[in-house]
Amino acid sequence: STTLRLTFKTMTQKFSNILKALLLTVLFTALTVSCKDDNPTPVGNGSQSGFTVIIPENIDLISGGTITISQEGGSITTSEKIYLETNGKFTPCNITDASDEHFTFAVPNNIESGTYTLHVTKNGKRTLLGQIKITIVAHQIPIPEGATVYGIIETEDGEPVANVVVSDGENCTVTNSDGIYGIASEKNQGYVFLSVPSGYEPLTEGVFPKMYQKTVLSKGIPENISFKLKKTVGQDNFKILYMGDKHLANRSQDILQYKKFLADVTAYKGNHSSEKIYAITLGDLTWDQYWKNGYELPNYVKTINENLKDMIVYNVIGNHDHDPKSIGSNKSATNPMLTHVAPAWYSFNIGKAHFVVIDNIDCIAYDGVQDRPYTQNVYEPQIEWLKKDLSYIDKSTPVYVMTHGSLFSYNTSNPKAYNLRADTGSDKLIEACTGYEVHFVNGHLHQQHTMLPTDSPANGYSHPVYEHNIPAVCADWWYSGYYTPGCHITTDGVPAGYAIFEFSGKNMKWGYKGTGMDEKVQFRAYDLNNVDFSNVTWKNLKDSKVIAEFNKRYVTPYADGKRKNQVLINVWNWNNDCTIEVKTVNGETLAAKQVREYDPLSIAALSVPYWDRDALTSIPGTGTTLRYHFFQVQCNDADTDLEITVTDKFGNTYKEKMERPRPFSTEEYMIK
Known part of the structure; x- marks a missing residue:
């Protein structure tokens, strides 16, 4: 040629x-x-x-x-x-x-x-x-003096929208009365976004908001990046469905399970058709180790667009959404996400709340190979950008900051305390939000915790600080749903599902819905007289050290009558403003002691089949874990039925009449 x-x-x-x-x-x-x-x-x-x-x-x-x-x-x-x-x-x-x-x-x-x-x-x-x-x-617009990115924000009907914040990820400006903006941008981040204003919604491609565009010209060349919005009414009252980690990789029947999850979301939306409902994912949309096997971010886009309709879904980048082949650059690590899904950081408004997406996965040490040595850190220039972004937001506006990694870790010795992650930039992120009621919402842990402003160390801040760590859509990387269909739960026994944040003006209430479950179901109760893992038959697991570790974790706690006549209750949306009451059917109140426990169903549905999947010779990384959202009740006998009532922070009550003795098996708790 x-x-x-x-x-x-x-x-x-x-x-x-x-x-x-x-x-x-x-x-x-x-x-x-x-x-x-x-x-x-x-x-x-x-x-x-x-x-x-x-x-x-x-x-x-x-x-x-x-x-x-x-x-x-x-x-x-x-x-x-x-x-x-x-x-x-x-x-x-x-x-x-x-x-x-x-x-x-x-x-x-x-x-x-x-x-x-x-x-x-x-x-x-x-x-x-x-x-x-x-x-x-639609018409020629003047280029503001000195601008290297400029454009017009207008409605679908061509009406200009004034006072809209527009940013290149480093600088922020607002549109003038004609809807025109200009930024003297160095185009370092490679994109421009508009912070969708209250009272409007972005246009969409499927479920993905068209609120950003990549810059394509060199930094000295002015380029037009314009956006259209659509007006909406009644936005003061709305819901956000927070969806934790997905880890889609086309393995363990994850795509099939994810489609069932999306069917549940569709059904929920249909049951609440008169309400405004949006969704926000919390990272790990895919699984970078498996990109080479043919499931990448474009596949996620295709899967969700084919199975979820008429909803705007904002997305957060997770550690598994960064390019594992990048070398020494956070920008290059985020390029696949920017190209196919969303920027690494941006903001938007819905109703009377302001939402901010932050990337706290630092890939500067990536060396182009698969070991992916990331650290959890709010790398520059996000903090300075956030300060500029918030300068346009009134202090009375509640701010919701979405990250993938949590800012606080679960305290293993005190259920009313959390630990601030010391070397992650979390302190700077919290400081940048000073003066606002701020809710940090994240995933990554595949478990649940909710820190209130009255918990330690949040009670030491000058402004209200919450953290909502949302369980994963994939629960335990889709394993329990693969090995034990109908019992898809996390390592701390929380069912796979999504959090529901309900907004009314500046007020917000939250709850949690398990996939395939009624949203009124908020806990599971186990009759420990019938929980016993000593008779597990191993088909593949032969290694004595691994079996000994399993016995130590999951068999010994139930041996020798240690849990005789006890009931264990797992309240998966627990926080320290919730209450629990347990009574016998005869009206006697029984003490419910908060304990750090393993979830029995997670052991049966996840740990047993996962540990037995092949001839393991080392302790698996995945296993049922100890958490504090459990309550132990000592009963007088093995037969008396119980009435259990959990009341959440907002006065909602969830009840169950527990008939005892209650058998224990995966079939007993299976979601049909």
Whole structure:
């Protein structure tokens, strides 16, 4: 095949008095690329003649308009044809006027905004001219002085929207009364987003909000990045469905299980059709180790769009959504997420609440191999950007900051205390939110905890600080649902599902819904007289050390009558403002002691089959874990029935009449 030869000269000038241009000297030759039947067929070597054209990098174009390109020598005439190419598709454009100094071609009405490669046909050959970013606009707008990114924010009907915050991830500005903004951006982060204002919603591609665009031109070239919004009413009252880690990798029947989860979300939305419902994911949408096996972020986009409709879903980046092949750069590590899903950090508003997404997974130590040595850290320039973002938000507005990693860890010795993660930038993040009621919402742990402002160390801050750590959609990486269908639960016994945050003005109440379960079900009760793991039959597990560890964790606690006539209650949305009451059917109140426990169903549905999946010779990383959202009740006998009542922080009550003796098996607690 022949090779295209390009000789480059550079010059700087104003294009239409506002655009810089790149001077390209092009020598004709054939391109050996495929084309459709209605496009000119590339041919072999032939005679060459030189010409010079000036291609603007960026142009705003009213639909159906024309583009004028400067040239020297008049080599391109009206007898030729221009082709705009993107993603292998060629669109022909007629040259309507030509002279020694320029030529003009008409752009068809079906051309959309995007970056296009220009080709020209001459003497039966198609030749590359260069690239141009075309932004289709309803009307020409002035470029603010000094701006390298600019645009207009308007409604679908063309009404400009004033006072909208727009940011390049480092700087923030607001639109003027005409809806126009401009930022003197260095384009370091590679994107521009609008902070969707209250009373509006972004347009969407499927469930994904169109609230950001990637920058494509060099930092000194102004480019138009405009957005459209749609007005909405009744937004003061709405719900957010917080969805924790997904870890989609096309393994362990995870895609099938995820589709069932989305069916549950769809059913919930249908049962609350009169309410405004949005969703926010909390990272680990995919599983970077398995990208090489064919399930990557574009697959996640396709899966959720095919199985969830008519909902806006905002997304947070997780450690498993960063590029494991990146080297020493957080920006390159976040490029796949930016390309397919969302920026690493951004903000938006719904009703009377402000929402902020932060990336607290620091990949600066990545070396391009699969070991992925990330640290949990709020790396720069996010803190300074957040301060600028919040400068536009009134102090009376509650702020919800979504990260993947939690800021606080579970205290193993005190159920009313948490530990601030010391070396993660969490302190700076909390400080940046000083003066606001701030709710940190995150995932990563695949378990549940809720820290209140009255808990330690939150009670030492000058402003109300909450943390809501949301259990995973995938629970325990989809294992329990794979090994024990119908018992898909986390390592601390919380069912796979999603948190429901219900907003009314500036007030918010939260709850949790297990996948396939009624949202009124908030706990499980176990009759420990019938819990016994000493008779587990191992099919594959033979290693004595591994079996000994299993016995130590899960067999010994129930041996020798230690739990005789005890009932264990797992309250999975527990916080320290909740209460629990246990009475016998005869009206006797029994003490419910808060304890740090293993969940029996998690042992049966997850640990036993997972540890027995093959001939293990070391302790598995996945196993049922100790948590504090358990309550132990000592009963007088093995037969008396109980009435259990849990009351949450907001006065909602959840009740169960427990008939005893109650058998214990995965079938007993299975979700049908």
